[in-house]
Amino acid sequence: MSRTAEELAKFLGCAVEGDGSVELSGVAAPGRARPLDLIYVDTARNLDRAARSQARCAVIAPGLTLAEKTLLRSANPKLAFARAAAWLLPSPAISTGIHGTAVISPTAKLAPGVGVGPYAVVEDGVEIAAETEIGAFCFVGRGSRLGKRCRLHPHVTLYPGTLLGSRVILHSGAVIGSDGFGYVAGEGKHWKFPQVGEIEIEDDVEIGANTTIDRGSLERTEICAGAKLDNLVHVAHNVRIGENTVIAAQTGISGSAVIGKNVAFGGQAGLGERCEIEDGAIIGGQSGILPGKTIRSGQIVWGTPARPLEKFKEQFAWLGRLPRLAEQVRKLEKAIIDK
Amino acid sequence: MSRTAEELAKFLGCAVEGDGSVELSGVAAPGRARPLDLIYVDTARNLDRAARSQARCAVIAPGLTLAEKTLLRSANPKLAFARAAAWLLPSPAISTGIHGTAVISPTAKLAPGVGVGPYAVVEDGVEIAAETEIGAFCFVGRGSRLGKRCRLHPHVTLYPGTLLGSRVILHSGAVIGSDGFGYVAGEGKHWKFPQVGEIEIEDDVEIGANTTIDRGSLERTEICAGAKLDNLVHVAHNVRIGENTVIAAQTGISGSAVIGKNVAFGGQAGLGERCEIEDGAIIGGQSGILPGKTIRSGQIVWGTPARPLEKFKEQFAWLGRLPRLAEQVRKLEKAIIDK
């Protein structure tokens, strides 16, 4: 389906400059764009590439211009472009209708418009709200409840009792609701501590490929609305991740950690048990936060053990200056002896 | 099914104080417990929460008391609670009977009471002992042998020839017996070194979601009895992990490492090739152990490269004192010049 620049401008709430009748059917980077693709330009640095693009229409920041192209003005061109992409290119269906090979319990309740792909398994007592799509080989354990318009790519596993809000996106290989890692040592062995708590993923969460999120042991694991987790992230039992927090790939979060809203994690960060990360903190890639520590709201930390970024940088600089410092000391010793 | 406090006390070998006839059907944290749930109290700090709980029965440490509740005395309340949980709440079945969609080779031998879930695949020559449960979408490669009462959650992959002891628990997405990462460089490319060795997981091992364990190349990869591996752990070819060793999430163990008994790994630790970790050592989270290094029995190490914890802490403290040290040197220089 194609739209005109004018229709798109109306959808985005942008002003149009130039020919509003140019048609658009996709989005692209400037160097790969074809005439029907939308591009975006957020800084003057990207103007040249955009000018050479075959695209006929661009979302563009105030103060920039491109000859011979239709321009959609936006204070945040990248955001407008993202919204335009979702509007021009709705996500392709993961599954349409109920595939004949899907194994669906007679006690499961599927709302109208739910899609279930080949070889998916939906167990007893599951409830799936309207327009949610379940990919091939997904496993939806008994008693799970899924909101509207979720997208489960192929090979997602939901352990029994998993709760998903609406518009949750789960990528392939994600495992939700597995047992937490909890044992009690005694009599020369490790006894499994009960892992019978809850697991809830709220609205608009997206979870990357092969990420694992354990259920609560006796409490609840909770991923709050709008949080985004990259691939291969580990979330242990009883963790709470606040609204709109963003966690890059391969980060690991230990049991009972409490993470606020709008926190940002670099990749491969590690949190010890019962950490508290307050709203808006930024955790640098590969940082390690000790068990029980609190990172204050808005703080930026780095390193293992994690410390404020400025302190890390200062210490790192001193580390580089050590040979010189040692040389100074040697000279002083010599000077003292000489006297 | 519910039991009385008295029956549970007998199972646990505890003394009962108060009404032994109260019924129990589950376990919970104090704040979430309903009247039929068991709770536990291991320190005085948790007494208040427990006193306010709806639970009518608690496992409790010596010297503590709670009015109006039935008390089961235990020197290790958390352990008693874990044992009680397993007794009151047997793990729900992963699969019961052989699902009609399972593809099972005619040459596979399944003992009585084995469960195989929908769309599982069991290849030629596989042997599965009594009461083992195979979840949906599990793949059991040819010639694998599984002991009694194993639990394979949905989406587990066993490469051909995998050996599992009894009571092994494998969480979803675990991959056991994949090829190790071994190549020989020559003539401008990497030639695959044969990865045709063995893989054995002994009794009572539990392996987390999306963890990967490679088979031996020419030798054997071996996870000994009672070891527990968390999610997203990587174990390379020819590794040996000793009895009751515990490995937290996202730790990676390189080829031919030898790990003793009762070793504890924090999350995201990394071991180089041919490391040796002796019995009872403790490897801090995110530590990195260089190839070929030995960590002695009972040692606690941290950092990359890993060093004894006390040394790490001392060096870290010095790092923080460097600005002051430099200031001292500056003053000394000035003093010398002034003289």
Add this chain to the structure above:
Amino acid sequence: MSRTAEELAKFLGCAVEGDGSVELSGVAAPGRARPLDLIYVDTARNLDRAARSQARCAVIAPGLTLAEKTLLRSANPKLAFARAAAWLLPSPAISTGIHGTAVISPTAKLAPGVGVGPYAVVEDGVEIAAETEIGAFCFVGRGSRLGKRCRLHPHVTLYPGTLLGSRVILHSGAVIGSDGFGYVAGEGKHWKFPQVGEIEIEDDVEIGANTTIDRGSLERTEICAGAKLDNLVHVAHNVRIGENTVIAAQTGISGSAVIGKNVAFGGQAGLGERCEIEDGAIIGGQSGILPGKTIRSGQIVWGTPARPLEKFKEQFAWLGRLPRLAEQVRKLEKAIIDK
């Protein structure tokens, strides 16, 4: 099938010493070898083990000798052994023929000799070249194109539009072509940036279990010929990994990083966005490379932030000497005061 030492020598281009008629049907480590197994000896240190082996034939380095065994001379015995293994023991079939339970779109094109295992799903418009084997539960998304003689172990997911060259090996749980992790913040939430780019894996690439490789956002993710990725590796959108680069387990590569040829990564390394790693560089295990940094051709780096290995070692040594340096300063202060 067994071969003679003489036939093998001809295949490898080696000289034979001793009885060329001994038969060979497999490969093994010296301690485990049976009479029909080939072993190899690359250093004098391994001669004793080899001498005690039941094996009757060894590939051996120049200048070494073993009594009573047939010797195949090679300047690179390990390479010759790897080549011999592939010749004596062809990889066992993952799938033979099209299993009756596979769901294959009528618009998919499968060349002769393609194998598709039980419960695999091959979507619309897929093209699979000759002799490629698709394991059980593999998902091949619409429009994907797979070259010749690829091997997809069970439980591999290819998102729509994935391109694989020839002889690509994908281990179980690998996810190829998932959405990159890209959002635009605005109006108090994270908007999904379009993840509609391409993903191409070239010839002779091998990818480990549960590794995830995201598609391009607007551009392309590309794993070039001969690259080898271990288990649980993360590759983000728009990354390019050059020919014959080798990446150990649990390494994570952020968006738009460009990695040259013949680069070697230790395990658990992390690369920031838009890094550039030039040909032949070596990135130590657990190293962290800051966003936008360049590592020069042939450099060896370690640590976070990554620095040249020599510098890391020097700084690490200084860290250990700090207590002594502080003691020197204390003595100087005392000396000054005493004067």
